[in-house]
Amino acid sequence: MKIDRQAFYLFLQKTVFLFLLSGITLGLLYDDSLKRWDNLFYDGLIRLMGRPAPEDVVMIGIDDLSLNELGRWPWSRRRHAKLIDVLSGAGAKVIGFDILFSEADAADPEGDRLFAAAMRKSKRVVLPVASERLSAIGITEILPLPMFTEAAAALGHVEISLDGDGIQRGLFLKAGLSTAHWFAFSVSILQQSEGFSFPSVPSVLEETKVGSPYTWTGAYPVLISFSGPPGHFKEIAYADVIAGRISSEQIRDKTILVGITASGLSPRISTPVSGESQQMSGVELHANILHALRSGLHFQRIGFIAHLLITLLFVLSPVAFYYYFSPRAAFAATCIVVLMTLTLSGLSLSVFNLWVPPAVSLVVVSLSAPLLSWIRLEGAAQALSLEKERAQVTLHSIGDAVITTDADGIVDYMNPVAETLTGYPFTLASGRPFNAVFHAIDETTGERVSYPVTECISSDNLLRLPESILLLSASGQEYILHVSVKPIYGETRMALGIAVAFSNVTYVRQVAQKLEFQATHDALTQLPNRYLLFDRLKHAIRKAQRHQKQVALLFLDLDDFKKVNDGYGHTMGDLLLIKVVERLRISGRAEDTIARLGGDEFVLVLENLKSETVIATVAQKILDALKPPFLLDNHDFFVGGSMGISLYPKDGDDPETLLKNADTAMYRAKEAGKNRFQFYTKDMNSRVVKRLLMEEDLRRAIKEGELQAYYQLLVGVLEKQVTGVECLLRWKHPKRGLISPAEFIPLAEETGLIIPIGEWVMRTACKQARHWRYLGFPISRVAVNLSPRQFLQKDLTETVARILEETKLPAHCLGLEITEGMIMKNVEGSVETLKSLKKMGVHLAIDDFGTGYSSLSYLKSFPIDHLKIDQSFVRDITTNANDAAISQAIIAMAHSMKLYVTAEGVETEAQAEFLKQNGCDEMQGFHYCRPAPHEIITQKLMVGGASRFM
Structure with a gap:
């Protein structure tokens, strides 16, 4: 029997290629080397599946505001006892504390007893269980004090389960030391509030030992669908609850989670919805878990065999396409396979609560691309040559500067824009160290910025430098730059050098600064406007709170200024306003803020005040400064002022209230005969109301x-x-x-x-x-x-x-x-x-x-x-x-x-x-x-x- 040699070789080629792809697929599935990409795709799906936070889940945050008001952490547990009483009295459904209470309070033993009594009375408090690594013997279990354990309605573990990239995507529904005998914290809360249970999770404690008694064991792993980014759930300040500033309607029939959210105290956890450098507090993590479990939005990972079969289906399909279809059709079919891979992964997660990682399929399908390269090898070579020419033209045409170096940091390429910005032609810069050509300093510190090539190469990532880089050109010019550095690798992934791309943003920075100034200052007088005034006033109030000082707000309205506008025009009125500002600056204190609200209304903020006598002296000095005539265009203009004064904290503790009260006092000064100042008193509000009526x-x-x-x-x-x-x-x-x-x-x-x-x-x-x-x-x-x-x-x-x-x-x-x-x-x-x-x-x-x-x-x-x-x-x-x-x-x-x-x-x-x-x-x-x-x-x-x- 005659064998068609060409067909045989083609069959052999197909067979070898199929086995090769199958082997790569199996190896990648076992190796988990592409798990990072699967995680990225999973994280993107989770962010797309975001949903509104439930109204009946409320976080009580031990935040910066509460610490400022109630003192340094930790607090006496009698305060937590009071919190439980307040929440229980308001009708909270269940209360979960994401705070470990494993040690007695030596400073306040009575507080511990009150805390236990409050939990016992409430019958709805859930406390956490965690693990701690002991260097000598391994891991131990951290439980609440026995009196707390006995008083709590339930306990639940709060152990986090981070993936290899440091992100928490799921948890063990049960875990514990040696055996998985503790339900998760959120599960325990759900069981207390709604009698919640999982069909696939036994309700009795498992007794099977796993290894050493100092080994932490987890069981029933699930992935979690997060509701939204950090800050998504409603949070109420702990201090507001204790102080009674929260209505009972905000607590009644709600599931309450209590935890630390203050900066520097709460351990922050990276999640799929965290975003760049925005980590989630532990208490909000448990709120997300609770919501997901209750909503049935917890996912299972697909089994290995099923994952292998599905992946092979997608991986081997393009082989048939490339052998039996035209190159264009084969490419289109491969793209469809890629889309189907992504679609299947997304649908299985959102519809069937099953996670099918797509990265191996996508990567291996992409490996079949060399088939097309074999057919178009000559065309690819020509395309490569053309691409190189295009890259060269592009680098010489773009508006950004580009400098490349070898692995030792020696300049080997500069485009024309880089020559202009550095002041060095390429003929002089070539062969010189990069730092000798690129003279940059940090605008903020004034220190020289150097670029260690070795560090840039080892980072293996695109590095973006701070936006405060100032380049000193050899020609004497200064430029503000945006700079990014990227390692350059050869075919063998050996580092060949770095590529530095930088753009001149000097004009953009100038425009931004001008716009920022215009947004916060009055165009005519260059004084702060209302927006900047409120910002400085808030700062002054916070400073006064810390140092137990007063802040005075002086509201000045010019008397009879409208007559100048009506009689001489707005141009003359504007000149007069500028002259008024000059006198205000001279008569006021250097550290005080002077702002213009609009028209002929000005506001002065006086800080570091010890008595009202100082305020009266400053106010009278300002009014006296306005008494002499203003000489404009050979005319004398007499413009007095009426001034209202409100004080922090006596007359208000926020900018709006202080401004409103000073305005009220100013009108009272006008009614009293103008050209005088008037301190605000509480009875003025009744006069204002009467006047409005x-x-x-x-x-x-x-x-x-x-x-x-x-x-x-x-x-x-x-x-x-x-x-x-x-x-x-x-x-x-x-x-x-x-x-x-x-x-x-x-x-x-x-x-x-x-x-x-x-x-x-x-x-x-x-x-x-x-x-x-x-x-x-x-x-x-x-x-x-x-x-x-x-x-x-x-x-x-x-x-x-x-x-x-x-x-x-x-x-x-x-x-x-x-x-x-x-x-x-x-x-x-x-x-x-x-x-x-x-x-x-x-x-x-x-x-x-x-x-x-x-x-x-x-x-x-x-x-x-x-x-x-x-x-x-x-x-x-x-x-x-x-x-x-x-x-x-x-x-x-x-x-x-x-x-x-x-x-x-x-x-x-x-x-x-x-x-x-x-x-x-x-x-x-x-x-x-x-x-x-x-x-x-x-x-x-x-x-x-x-x-x-x-």
């Missing part, structure tokens, strides 16, 4: 029409009859009745509500005056008071013109009354506004004349029509010679300036006669008419006649 009512009053216009008659002395009326505002509150203007007008002025209110009053008065004139009544003028904020409005003239146009009232029939103080705050701007109103034909008067601070030199330049004598001079005009003389002087001065004179507050016939005899032109007051609604005034005008008034 008043503001809310006032806004509603505007909307609901509760504001009413009242009128008071103006009586001409020569005419001996009514010459006009003054419109006065009243508020008829639905519950409080009539509210005095003195009570709500300042609030309206402060909140800006005076603008719509003022327009409404002016429009209402103009409509009513036009109606009276239509009826034939002798109303030659209706007077309306302007508020300071109205007068400073840039569109005041346009507003008056619009209202006169809407109401069809002649301009000369409208009288606008302003005070001396309103004009003097901005003389030039006020004169321009008055001239514009005067040009329209509006009648202008200075109200309450004699009570302000204007000088006669200013008065003669004001385009006004008449003065109104304040009622404070009229009240005692017949009995007080000074008031009589002042009134006579005002009348004489006004007439000399051809100004009309009105006397306010005339209440008696004697006052009226005196004023008449001294030439007063017009009077108003209760003697003639009390303020009343327009209906009553209309009746008076209809039935009164001129004789009624004179």
